[in-house]
Amino acid sequence: MIGMPQGAEWLVILAIVILVFGAAKLPDLARGTGQALRIFKSETKGLRDDDEKDAQSTPPPAPPVTGELPPATPPQQTSPVEDHQTDKHNG
Template sequence: MEAMIGMPQGAEWLVILAIVVLVFGAAKLPDLARGTGQALRIFKAETKGLRDDEDEETPPTRPTELPPSSSTDGATSPTVQDRSTDDHRA
């Protein structure tokens, strides 16, 4: 005869319920159930929010140029160098 491993059925649920009542006490069970329900509600809302965020397509962002840095002599240095328009003057 092979061992059956699976979901508890019938009498097993009664034993599990009896153990839970002994461990937590009958007075704490409503609070335990309420806390579990709130946690599941929060979890569902967060996962729905994550799915909604993935569904929204955000436009690609362009790299932004930094403003020129100020120096003491009044000259500014370029922050982004474009090599295609560089005319290599010495």
């Protein structure tokens, strides 16, 4: 099984990185990697904060739908209401 590199393996990996990128480019490479990690951490923290705010502000979920409708009440018959008031200006 392959595990994490130990002691001598790290030295071999470092030597390969120096050969590939050159010693002059390593500080720039490390600086760019650090900035990328900081940005990534701040964005993931922002997403977690947004999720916590959403969880606190959202109402509890609606109960599940059972497929049955509540009993319907028949519409009530209403008689038209006649207005017997007289208009003071027309009358």
